[in-house]
Amino acid sequence: MPYNRAGNDLKEKNNMKILITGSEGQLGWELLRQAPFFNMEAVGLDLPYLDITVEPGVIEAFKEHKPDILINAAAYTNVDKAETDEKACFAVNVNGPENLAAACRNAEIPMIHISTDYVFDGTNNIPYTENDPVAPASVYGRSKAEGENGVRNILEKHIILRTSWLYGVHGHNFVKTILKLGKEKEVIGVVSDQFGSPTSAADLAETVLIIASRILTFYEGITFGTYNYCGEGITSWHGFAEKIIETAKQYAPVVTTQVKPLTTEEYPTKVRRPAFSALDCSRIQQNFGIIPKPWQKSLEAVIETIYSCKN
Ligand SMILES: NC(=O)c1ccc[n+]([C@@H]2O[C@H](COP(=O)([O-])OP(=O)(O)OC[C@H]3O[C@@H](n4cnc5c(N)ncnc54)[C@H](OP(=O)(O)O)[C@@H]3O)[C@@H](O)[C@H]2O)c1
Numbered sequence: 001m002p003y004n005r006a007g008n009d010l011k012e013k014n015n016m017k018i019l020i021t022g023s024e025g026q027l028g029w030e031l032l033r034q035a036p037f038f039n040m041e042a043v044g045l046d047l048p049y050l051d052i053t054v055e056p057g058v059i060e061a062f063k064e065h066k067p068d069i070l071i072n073a074a075a076y077t078n079v080d081k082a083e084t085d086e087k088a089c090f091a092v093n094v095n096g097p098e099n100l101a102a103a104c105r106n107a108e109i110p111m112i113h114i115s116t117d118y119v120f121d122g123t124n125n126i127p128y129t130e131n132d133p134v135a136p137a138s139v140y141g142r143s144k145a146e147g148e149n150g151v152r153n154i155l156e157k158h159i160i161l162r163t164s165w166l167y168g169v170h171g172h173n174f175v176k177t178i179l180k181l182g183k184e185k186e187v188i189g190v191v192s193d194q195f196g197s198p199t200s201a202a203d204l205a206e207t208v209l210i211i212a213s214r215i216l217t218f219y220e221g222i223t224f225g226t227y228n229y230c231g232e233g234i235t236s237w238h239g240f241a242e243k244i245i246e247t248a249k250q251y252a253p254v255v256t257t258q259v260k261p262l263t264t265e266e267y268p269t270k271v272r273r274p275a276f277s278a279l280d281c282s283r284i285q286q287n288f289g290i291i292p293k294p295w296q297k298s299l300e301a302v303i304e305t306i307y308s309c310k311n
Contacts, residue, residue: 129283
């Protein structure tokens with residue numbers, strides 16, 4: 001018999017119901033798109049219909065939709081703006097997940113919450129494991145680290161999934177920016193001394209849904225807690241951009257002839273981004289059998305989809 005609602009309300013259901021917050025974002029959109037492939041009924045909510053910082057609205061949404069599991073893909077993700085908008089950032093990334101975790105605790109359902117490589121300062125030179133101490137160096141990073149703690153303190157049955165360098169078919173991201181520049185500029189300057197692992201939102205959504213379906217099926221056997229998931233392999237933003245330009249050439253005219261490497265000093269931003277933020281994904285592989293895909297292959301698939309959607 002499948003798990004349903006904390007294992008104390010077990011009843012046969014054909015479709016498990018997942019509630020996705022932040023469903024208009026890069027990840028949320030992919031989750032909604034892929035949920036039917038997992039035989040799941042998905043309800044997606046985002047602003048303005050559900051603001052996760054408003055507790056009564058969260059309670060109301062739970063009453064109305066009665067989910068079996070919650071996936072929180074909502075977040076304040078503008079890392080530069082966050083530096084001067086700390087209150088709003090903390091409301092969405094800390095109070096929001098806390099409201100959701102409390103509603104999950106009351107409904108006795110588990111929650112999958114998404115977090116980030118920005119909880120680390122980037123001074124490592126080997127991939128970060130889930131056990132490495134967090135040391136956020138930005139407002140956004142601090143808010144996400146505090147949001148993780150809020151979820152841990154409120155809800156025992158949680159999965160916190162940290163990811164990095166997220167991009168997808170839907171929404172604004174680095175890939176789309178480089179594709180646009182590739183049509184406009186002969187030389188593009190991109191930082192070459194910050195390293196990490198690009199992650200496709202489609203791959204991350206698939207991972208989240210695999211975990212959700214395992215939880216709903218094998219509840220007692222699940223090791224809840226914190227996990228890393230990112231694309232396999234490490235590159236710089238410069239290496240990422242070069243691969244985007246090279247791949248785009250297969251689908252459309254590109255005017256860029258050079259992707260010029262820049263140092264962090266040559267490309268100042270409000271936030272100092274982690275110099276190294278690759279994540280070690282062995283734990284998710286051991287506990288869920290999920291093996292990250294090479295970032296280059298996933299990137300090729302996303303770019304192909306972007307161009308096929310345009311035709
Ligand atoms: N993007 C990255 O490179 C990256 C890297 C590592 C980890 N992550 C994490 O991955 C997760 C998904 O990121 P993403 O790139 O898919 O984010 P995204 O595209 O920015 O989507 C986030 C969604 O949440 C919504 N939202 C914002 N405030 C809200 C509120 N108060 N109530 C309800 N919804 C709200 C946003 O709406 P508006 O657009 O209207 O604000 C947006 O639709 C986040 O937890 C993020 O921290 C992202």
